[in-house]
Amino acid sequence: MKEFSKQDSKLLEDIMLHRRDVRGNRFLDKAIDPSSLEKILFAAVNAPSVGFSQPWEFVVITDKARKNAIKDNFDQSKSSEKKLFSEQQQAQYSQLKLEGIHEAPVNIAVFYKPSEEPVLGQSCMQEVGPYSVVCAVQNMWLMARALNIGLGWVSILNPENVKKILSAPQENQLIAYLCLGYVDYFYDTPELERKQWNKRKSLESLIYKDSY
């Protein structure tokens, strides 16, 4: 049986702590080598999935026309979202770079493909199907970081519009739209923490013992 050492768990913690959400101001104009991309996708499909259903599909996008269409979608969505915030926040929001669709050489749209058959473990909580796909995304994010590749998750998008742009089957659900590429720099801390958009919560404040 495989036993991991203290150093191994420390290294995993290091990878987790150095993982960042990367935007277009950090991506380099440098292709991702195919073997690294394959390692990232291999990490994805080795994530856990409810009932071993493996309900994930990946669209790897490098085509400029598709990226243009996605970027238009983002720009419209960002304009709408901005209005939710206070005037002071809006000024800061406008200045934030929140995607790297064109700057990143590779975009990956990650979909949930519902099973046609009942899935073991999914009947009481249908959402664990999509959650399996999120586990795959987190594996991709960590593997990318371990390969010194940046990844940014863009959620300021109309998912039905993304599906149309990518000719996705009606039953598929967009889970994540990812931008991947080498970077000039990984920040030490999350950008929204550094820019004081939100404060970090203390671990103690989030833990309850036996019940609320």
Added chain:
Amino acid sequence: MKEFSKQDSKLLEDIMLHRRDVRGNRFLDKAIDPSSLEKILFAAVNAPSVGFSQPWEFVVITDKARKNAIKDNFDQSKSSEKKLFSEQQQAQYSQLKLEGIHEAPVNIAVFYKPSEEPVLGQSCMQEVGPYSVVCAVQNMWLMARALNIGLGWVSILNPENVKKILSAPQENQLIAYLCLGYVDYFYDTPELERKQWNKRKSLESLIYKDSY
């Protein structure tokens, strides 16, 4: 800037490939040391979250009465789910051990706590709030494995009933119910693959280029 080596990414892949969904037939009656539990929770809160919202809360359960109530919930849910399958599948389903609520020394219920304020990045896809919590769960799963601790995700539960048992606030959403403990053995492959409940999909069959 932190650079990871080829060996580092190989080790991460190893941890991912050796992570298993662990059930009650493998857990040992041995307490988890507090420092390991803290490392697992620290991994959770260093997951990515939409708009740096950190929308997670954790209930660490060791109390026998709460576990009893959760186990009753599971038993009822399993009976209902079983009926969805064919007669042949039902025979196999009944024999599968699908949780380790009592056998695992520690259970952790992981909740999504919606923000009272608008969250950057969440307005077009509300579900990315819960997805952030799933990223935290996947970090916990990997960190547990790197510490040679098994983790099983129990989704055959009525989530509203779990909330009642744990006196969770109405607005909170149960994302995952986890069982954690040391194990006698980590299987080499997922149990549902080994028992041919489902087949492994080929990576190639899951990848599309630029669009479907």
